[in-house]
Amino acid sequence: MSENDINIFITDRKGTIHDVIAPTDMSINLMELIKIHEIENEASIGVCGGMAMCASCQCYIESEHDLIPKSDDEEAMLSEAFYLEKNSRLSCQIPISTNLDNLRIKIAPES
Numbered sequence: 001m002s003e004n005d006i007n008i009f010i011t012d013r014k015g016t017i018h019d020v021i022a023p024t025d026m027s028i029n030l031m032e033l034i035k036i037h038e039i040e041n042e043a044s045i046g047v048c049g050g051m052a053m054c055a056s057c058q059c060y061i062e063s064e065h066d067l068i069p070k071s072d073d074e075e076a077m078l079s080e081a082f083y084l085e086k087n088s089r090l091s092c093q094i095p096i097s098t099n100l101d102n103l104r105i106k107i108a109p110e111s
Helices: 030-036 072-079
Strands: 005-011 017-023 058-061 088-090 103-107
Touching: 005 030, 072 088
Parallel strands: 005 103
Antiparallel strands: 005 017, 058 088, 058 103
């Protein structure tokens, strides 16, 4: 683990918690991190390629981290998503940064 790495805890759709090391210096987002670590079937996460157009990467934020605000596109997509909760976000819209150390998320059920 380098000084640019943080830990993120990701609960998959089966309930398994993955303690993942995430680089903060590679300009990736949470959805890409999930795909890199093959936490879910690749065909079921990030179907739109991270453009906030499908909600396949919806997750629930389970820790008290200060995230960037939702964009209008993210709000619109979440308004049409299944299994929506008050803590729902699109993981493709959350860039990995140092302030996310020890973030806890749960991947939403597949639509």
